[in-house]
Amino acid sequence: MNFEYSEKTIELQQKLTAFFEEHILPVEEEVNAFLYNPDNRWKPWPGMEDLKTKAKAAGLWNLFLPKSYGTLSPGLTNLEYAPLSEIMGRILWSSEIFNCSAPDTGNMEVLAKYGSPEQQKQWLKPLMNGDIRSAFLMTEPQVASSDATNIETSIIKDGDEYVINGTKWWSSGGMNPHCKVAIVMGKTNPDAPRHQQQSMVLVPMDTPGLKIVRPLSVFGFYDSPEGHAEIVLDNVRVPKENLILGEGRGFEIAQGRLGPGRIHHCMRLIGIAQRSLELMSKRAAERIAFGKTFKDYSSIRQEIAQSQCEIEQARLLTLSAADKMDKFGNKASKDLIAMIKIVAPNMALAVIDRAMQIHGGKGVGPDTPLAHFFVAARMLRLADGPDEVHMYQLGKSVIKKYSE
Ligand SMILES: Cc1cc2nc3c(=O)[nH]c(=O)nc-3n(C[C@H](O)[C@H](O)[C@H](O)COP(=O)(O)OP(=O)(O)OC[C@H]3O[C@@H](n4cnc5c(N)ncnc54)[C@H](O)[C@@H]3O)c2cc1C
Incomplete structure (x- = not known):
């Protein structure tokens, strides 16, 4: 590239x-x-x-x-x-x-790629x-949702409507008063082959039967006004035209959605880490202990040098994934997308942690963005697929490549 x-x-x-x-x-x-x-x-x-x-x-x-x-x-x-x-x-x-911002970017990609002309309108x-906002409802409390085939919410056809029943949680954006629509993943046919059971359907947030149970905090942060909601869908009825792409196509859509969504998170994480590096460099240049400015301690220079190396490595890997997606599509780039989704949150966590340490007490308090950065990077080791799931898929792909 x-x-x-x-x-x-x-x-x-x-x-x-x-x-x-x-x-x-x-x-x-x-x-x-x-x-x-x-x-x-x-x-x-x-x-x-x-x-x-x-x-x-x-x-x-x-x-x-x-x-x-x-x-x-x-x-x-x-x-x-x-x-x-x-x-x-x-x-x-x-x-x-x-x-x-997420999850709107991923949802807009879905609608642009797979939505009918009416759904797009x-x-x-x-x-x-930018008149409304949206949420993406896949994860459920009662099943291991990192394996999306486990998703249990039922989407059953009844005449000209679909009836939806289930419980979702960690629905980012769901608390926002401007959130008007959710893309809901669930099963239209539990007897179909494993990857053809799931479908996605558009549900206006004001549909009767959709109830927000509670907002979930992440290490005490509520991420207002978007929030992360727990939502119950109790006999929610939507017109059959709200189904996206067709019954049994949910997996196909999820793959199309998560590729770009994942790399966007990684790009933002590079920005988070870069800002943390700049903050720690500034702090190191002005703070004095034991007769020396922090910047003159070898250990602090090493922390800063290590952070710079790791950020640049992750940046180049992200650009490489982006370049491959542009040239060969999301599917052909799945290994690079997995690599960057594993690398970027962990890299950002390490850099932010060093930045917090150099700031002393200030680093974990309310006067720098570092504490919230740390929480945002930590949750991205889970959201859009936990590290282990990406390693599971990537490991399989690498073994296949070198063993056949
Ligand atoms: C702040 C935040 C925002 C989120 N936003 C959204 C959203 O907007 N919409 C949405 O639908 N979801 C969202 N999620 C949910 C997120 O995508 C899920 O939490 C994630 O996919 C994991 O699913 P789970 O919580 O059911 O964990 P589980 O599936 O129960 O997995 C738990 C752990 O098991 C381990 N594990 C799983 N599979 C393997 C494996 N193959 N090998 C080894 N170990 C494994 C991993 O350590 C994993 O973390 C969000 C989560 C958070 C924390």
Whole structure:
């Protein structure tokens, strides 16, 4: 692959960085104070819509979608998008300003790729406009959901409708008052071959029978206003036209969704790690103990050097995965996607941990983004597939490659 960024990427990188400096960094503390205040839980920060309007006007909108959809996306490749997503990763809530946040990006990819013209008109258009938000309901409390064939929620045809029953949890975005639709995975035919039992269906959040049971916190963080919801679906009825692609096609859609979604998480993790490195370097240059500035201790230089090496390794692996996805498609790139999904969260955790240590008590408190970064990176060792599941698949693929 060519490691040079294209002219288009460089131009967008500069534009995005300038947008951050002018509009986002100056309000970072204010937004954090708002979002971490329990009195504001599930309320979006009031200035968010204004920033979205500005981002849209600047052409920094829907940058994630590889192929153009109407006029609402510039149609960047994964390779072109990677460094832009990295910049957005530097602040946990900033991707939404550019309509590039999970789980909406994955859901928009599903609708753009597999949605009917009616589904696209009803849900994709408002999602791409940033008028509504969405959730993806796959994981269930009662079964090991890292093996998606275990998903038990039933989606049963009844005349012109589907009737849905089941319990979901860790539905990210489900608490957001702007979340209007969920993509729900469940079984339409438990007797079909293992990978043809599951289907995906669109469920408006206000459908009778859909009940939010509770928000789930992650190490005490609620990730407001998106949140992670536990949801019960009790005889939820939707028109048969809400089924995506067709009965038994759920697995196919899940594979199509998770490839890009996984690499987007990794790109943001590189941004998280890069910012942590910058924070620890700054701290090392100004703090003094035992008569020496931290930056002059060999052990601290080693921690910083090690972090720089690991970030660059993960960045190049991410770019390599993005390049292969662009050239050969998501399926052909599955091993590289697995590699980066294993590497990026663990790399970020190691770098953030060093940054917290160099900051002393401040590193684990509320005055730096490091504690929340740590939590975000930790949960990404689970979300979109635990490390072990990616290793299980990757190991199988590598053994096959060298043993046949
Ligand atoms: C903050 C957060 C946000 C999330 N957002 C969403 C969302 O929006 N939508 C959604 O549907 N889900 C979401 N998830 C759920 C996430 O994808 C699942 O938690 C994950 O897939 C694991 O499923 P499980 O929790 O059922 O764990 P299980 O399937 O029970 O697995 C538990 C553990 O078993 C081990 N294990 C499993 N398989 C193997 C193997 N083959 N080899 C060795 N060890 C193995 C792993 O250590 C794994 O972590 C989110 C999770 C979190 C924490």
